[in-house]
Amino acid sequence: MRKYVFDFIEGGADLTDLLGGKGANLAEMTRLGLPVPPGFTISTEACRAYLSTGAVPAGLFDQVNVHLRLVEDRFGKVFGDPRDPLLLSVRSGGRFSMPGMMDTILDIGLTDASVPGLAARCGDPRMAWDSYRRLIGMFGRTVCGVPAEAFERELAAHRSHAGVATDAELSEADLRHLVQAYKKVFHEQTGREFPQAPHEQLYQAVEAVFASWNTERAVLYRRQERIPQDLGTAVNVMAMVFGNLGPDSGTGVAFTRDPATGARGVYGDYLANAQGEDVVAGIRTPVPLEDLARIDPRSFHELVSIMERLEHHYRDLCDIEFTIERGKLWMLQTRVGKRTPAAAFTIAAQLVDEGVIDLDEALRRVTGAQLAQLMFPRFDRTAAPEPLAVGVPASPGAASGRVVFDASRAASRAEAGERVILARRETNPDDLPGMIAAQGILTSRGGKTSHAAVVARGMGRTCVCGAETLDVDTDAGRFTVAGTVVSEGDVVSIDGATGEVFLGEVPVHASPVARYFGGEAPAAGTDLLLDSVHRLMTHADRVRRLWVYANADTGADAARARRLGAEGVGLCRTEHMFLGERRALVERLILADGDEERAAALAALLPLQRADFVKLFEAMDGLPVTVRLLDPPLHEFLPPLAELTARVARAEALGQDPGRDGALLAAVRRMHEQNPMLGLRGVRLGLVVPGLFAMQVRAVAQAAADCAARGLSPRPEIMVPLVAAVPELAAVRAEAERILAETDGLRRVPIGTMIEVPRAALTAGEIAGAAEFFSFGTNDLTQLGWGFSRDDVEGSFFPHYLAMGIFGVSPFESIDASGVGRLVRIATDEGRAARPDLKIGVCGEHGGDPDSIHFFHTVGLDYVSCSPYRVPIARLEAGRAVVAAPVTASSDSR
16 A cells, blocks of 8 residues: 555655655654654645545555554544543645645544543633634634634624623633534534544545645635646644643744844744634734743743754744743744745845855845846835824835725726735635735734735735734725725725835835846945845856847837846847837838839838937947847738728718828738738748838948947847748848948848747758847747737636646746747757857747746757846846756857
């Protein structure tokens, strides 16, 4: 029989795939001799077997019973013993941390018969009845699907009847009545009584955790975080220890460094007389962890010692969950903690200074996505009004939007284009769709370790928690503070760095990190975050092999990209130069009746093109500028067919001469295509419209010669788009070389092509004979490779494909490595085989996507090109690609 169950003493941190992150780390802490309650882990293999068959694997519960007896022996209690019961917690734990997304059940094994025994054993009948009502509620919600609201209504009613504000103030008698009310809710919702057999509770709880892997919120979270959907979760079964035994007991979450800023110290939350779910759910607002030094000095110092040991062992920020049971400290969980982007960069640099890790490892611990978040704007403090309220600064950022009190409404309003702030008393996993859609999250309860805070930090959302002066009424759709009523739809702003909440929209300004990349670096040592960013960016630039270019169509864009670290322009889209007032000149070219009119139109365009290129070459002096000859279909420069037809028909109906509209309509009808993306565009356009490409090449040559005459060093490269066969490229190349040869003072100009047609990728060896460089246009290569139009499909069936798991992520967002990526690899290998010095890059949107950059690095490209604002991200990820994976191919053109 396959082994599915592993005692904590059998595992370790190296078994995360099998035991999940939580189980592997519990085993690791047990191995280190830390005070971990005894327990065992049911492996992810068991979950995958359950998910594939819909049934628990044969023999699984026999293995569970064997390991349960070991726990009983170590803990000195028997599961189901009515006199002194061993109670269990059952928690999920996948390979990757998914805070709050899957299910937990505490106090399993408690029954009508054993509540008196627990009360006698702990000397606290109130605690026993409190634990029982928690079990019924968790079991009902998680195992049986009872709506949480059904239990919450009873809890609120009992608090109101007792005249207390919190659960902790309910008396033993109150809780006895609440248990009966919970049982009634359970029976009404499920049609059966709450199970009184402890083993039945355990088996059903395990199966429910398996099933929770595929809950809607878990699937959504994995999609958001790009976690594979087929990993499955482990199940961790542990002997219960109790933080709700009175003032000398409690529970908390600790971080070895501040997860918001990265500052060294002891950070976290502690809640006396509580179980762990109270802290995570944010139902009660805890006290700062430092207060534990006053409440229980011995436990505090032991905890600090363990925290230091764990951080040294894991060589990173650790997130720790613990319980104190009547002065005895127990460790319930540890993991490498989620952190804000600012903390990620700061901690990585600190650990280098401390000699814990090297710069390569530091680079592996930050991401381009985190860097992008650091570049988001910040509130302009000089323009901010007095805050309405101040809560816990849980996840930094500046967010403004219309306040919404329901997660589903937040998601729908965001989908309609609104910016929203999700406001709740506290969030729970079912709120995830609204949390993803919102600009920021605001709660009136909870601290830095509440569900809202942890999830927001993981997703990079701005979050303010525990703003206790807010009286949030989700049913009425409003919150009240100091006499001010804020209703759903009103605009609020929240500052996740200070915890401030403002009424109305607060102006923003560029973040310090964005200003740093713009050239406004502060003096060394004056800003910890900027020093850390500078240090890691410098290392990334030092180790990366890929050049990072920018897609820029104007001199201003090119100058901005250069300030951000671009090492050239990888794509200048010349069609953007023909828009606006110049559109009339393009119409004139299309309507030209004969060579003479066409030549006149081209002559009018030439000086404008030349001036555009001069500005680009000036901005990128000494760096390559790849100019793509005109690519879009000409219909984009003409009025729509339906609009022209209506105008001409109206004129004719009124007996008027349609004039120029009539000539335009004839031209548009002549050029009309059912699918312009696959029609007259790119190289085909240059071959069909005489003189068009020649004019552009001449403008490039003249602009470069002009700059060279003024002592600059222009480095133009000419890219021919949409080539599918060598004769197309050869014909354009011959004409371009003739024009370039006629220009005095011009250095040699490389001529290459954009690989965006699958046939070009499959015949790259032939095309390389006529091209000095390739640049992959991955946007069109993806469209043509998959056989769909991006404009049509992203708003139609893509959401369905993502929901079904056919796409883990949109292939337009991140390169389809196995399909489109294979075309890139084939073209790269065959192109270099034919021309070893072939320069190869990518200029599609994937050039700025972190995962895609890693792929292009492994393929052996020479450069990536992206929008100017993504240049710093691409620089960082190009460096991370080197330290993350070995180079499999290379060229000398960098």
